[in-house]
Amino acid sequence: MSFVRNYQAEDRSLHSGYWSTFDGNNYGNNNRKRSRNNYYNRNCNIYNDNRTKFGDHFNFYNADHANYARYDAVRSSLKRRKYSAPVWQESQQYYVPPMVHDNIPSAYNFQGPPTRSDGDASTSASCKRDCSIFEDDKPVFMSRDEIDRHSPSRKDGIDVHHETHLRYSYCAFLQNLGMRLELPQNIIGTAMVLCHRFFVRRSHACHDRFLIATAALFLTAKSEEAPRHLNNVLRTSSEILYKQDFALLSYRFPVDWFEQYRERVLEAEQLILTTLNFELNVQHPYVPLTSVLNKLGLSKTVLVNLALNLVSEGLRSSLWLQFKPHHIAAGAAYLAAKFLNMDLAAYQNIWQEFQTTPSILQDVSQQLMELF
Amino acid sequence: MNDTNRWTTTLDIWSSKIGEGTYDLIFLVRTESPAVTHSKFVGIKKFKQSKDGNDISPTAIREIMLLKKITHENVVKLINIHINHVNMSLYLAFNYVEHNLYEIIRHHMDKLNHSINQYTIKSLLWQLLNGLSYLHRDTNMQVVVTIWYRAPELLLGAKHYTSVVDMWAVGCIFAQFLTLKPLFQGVEVKATSNPFQLDKLDKIFKILDHLTLEKWSSLASLPHWQQDVRHIQGHK
Structure with a gap:
């Protein structure tokens, strides 16, 4: 451990990385055995207690992490903190401080609210409110206004603009992780949609989005019959989050950091399943898009490629929570045609083929435009 | 979900194992649940732990995804799902069908x-x-x-x-x-x-x-x- 100690003392910038899934309190204990169950009974406001407890050891900084978040205005009380000096407990174990990522309390020790099946009195008010109006079994389509106004993150002070960027950040992370794990695009897309569904039911303030995203991709790969070994998923995600080779990470963290990360991801997998009530089926617009354009003799055209790209871009929006796949397909085709100065109205019954209306077309294409 | 909590704790106290597959164990449990329409008994399938560790097996996930889609008089009805967070066990509760x-x-x-x-x-x-x-x-x-x-x-x-x-x-x-x-x-x-x-x-x-x-x-x-x-x- 002395090597780690010296390494940390010499390089203060080491902690600009992100590891929000550690529970600092675990490292001071000799007894490392932790009941998995306590994850479901933690309080997302513990962040505030720890900030007070360890406040002396932090200073403020505003670095960007891994290009996964890009936004400006932050409330000063939620600024990211950087660890300024090593803290040593009596056990001489190195303590990894709580990190606040991207200016919101990211629940570094993954303090999720209880699942619907395991209510607990100790849960904070904000996390108790998490599931508010989204308790249905099946993913119900919502209006954009409903998503924006009723998101549980709103009650924790995260505004629409901020949440949009949080959404972009975990989608960028998922795209990177999925490609490095050589997963097909539809699986990566499904994982993104599952994360969107999760965060209309749970607050960003209580859940580390990168942990949820990692678990969602691991889960989706299994559900789509392309499973990836958990250890590979964990290694790759930690390399992406730290922009560092996995072999070097063991020098930065306590001996059992990987095992703890593994447990957190498995707990997150269960939380996703219970939060979404095991609704893992996601339909994508790719099939209706290609089949309708095929029917109209527009296959193998620039229009198809552009529309497909627009659909892929659209994954980072909340469109999948608002519209059926054929509606998104129609909006993408409409917008692609606009870009290419094509008049799709010349193709008879095209919008009937997509089973859509002018207002839906307008809405979908408008939201796709906003992504650029 | 409370019903399932009761069923899963009952498994160890009062239940009978009525079958075993490659991936699961089937138990027969008595219930008073209003969700169960035809019978006072429920068949509970407990999935065996995945070989890789404590994650939920792909087989279980695929089965749940399909069963949630299915509503048909000639296909057994999934009435509840429960994860025991302590030991990571997964339980599926079905309307009990007496004979195969x-x-x-x-x-x-x-x-x-x-x-x-x-x-x-x-x-x-x-x-x-x-x-x-x-x-x-x-x-x-x-x-x-x-x-x-x-x-x-x-x-x-x-x-x-x-x-x-x-x-x-x-x-x-x-x-x-x-x-x-x-x-x-x-x-x-x-x-x-x-x-x-x-x-x-x-x-x-x-x-x-x-x-x-x-x-x-x-x-x-x-x-x-x-x-x-x-x-x-x-x-x-």
Whole structure:
């Protein structure tokens, strides 16, 4: 451990990385055995207690992490903190401080609210409110206004603009992780949609989005019959989050950091399943898009490629929570045609083929435009 | 979910194990739940731990995804799902169905010592086909079956197959209703993940004659036909 100690003392910038899934309190204990169950009974406001407890050891900084978040205005009380000096407990174990990522309390020790099946009195008010109006079994389509106004993150002070960027950040992370794990695009897309569904039911303030995203991709790969070994998923995600080779990470963290990360991801997998009530089926617009354009003799055209790209871009929006796949397909085709100065109205019954209306077309294409 | 909490704690105190599969254990549990429509009993399937560790197995996830889609009178109804967060166990609760086809056949063979009434066969077969038709149409799903009911293309290592493999299985079950014995009761080889089941194929050939490329042109593309054609033809 002395090597780690010296390494940390010499390089203060080491902690600009992100590891929000550690529970600092675990490292001071000799007894490392932790009941998995306590994850479901933690309080997302513990962040505030720890900030007070360890406040002396932090200073403020505003670095960007891994290009996964890009936004400006932050409330000063939620600024990211950087660890300024090593803290040593009596056990001489190195303590990894709580990190606040991207200016919101990211629940570094993954303090999720209880699942619907395991209510607990100790849960904070904000996390108790998490599931508010989204308790249905099946993913119900919502209006954009409903998503924006009723998101549980709103009650924790995260505004629409901020949440949009949080959404972009975990989608960028998922795209990177999925490609490095050589997963097909539809699986990566499904994982993104599952994360969107999760965060209309749970607050960003209580859940580390990168942990949820990692678990969602691991889960989706299994559900789509392309499973990836958990250890590979964990290694790759930690390399992406730290922009560092996995072999070097063991020098930065306590001996059992990987095992703890593994447990957190498995707990997150269960939380996703219970939060979404095991609704893992996601339909994508790719099939209706290609089949309708095929029917109209527009296959193998620039229009198809552009529309497909627009659909892929659209994954980072909340469109999948608002519209059926054929509606998104129609909006993408409409917008692609606009870009290419094509008049799709010349193709008879095209919008009937997509089973859509002018207002839906307008809405979908408008939201796709906003992504650029 | 509270009901399931009660069921899962009951499993250790009062329940009877009524079956065991490759991936799961089935328990019979008494319940007062209003969710259970036909019976005071619930069948609870407890999934065995995944080999890789504590994550939920892909088999369990796939099954849940399909069962959540299914609502049909001839397909058993999933009424609840529960994860025990302490030991990571997954439980599925189903409406309890008292009998399965195997029990009905055994009952006629051992107790009654005569064949099943033709009207009963007609009814059972209709229910089976009705359920299968729904699964094929609405879930685009093939039902993977035990070796006695496995179609030749599966035995010959086909990776891509259609719902016709289920129709082969229905034919085998129909024959078993009539004779009370499996039609093609081969000895299963369990050496590797997808071993060549020569004995099973031989049973089929004895009744339906040997396969040839003239009869079935796509035979040539099947892995075990390419590798084991000599063994197959040597059994003529």
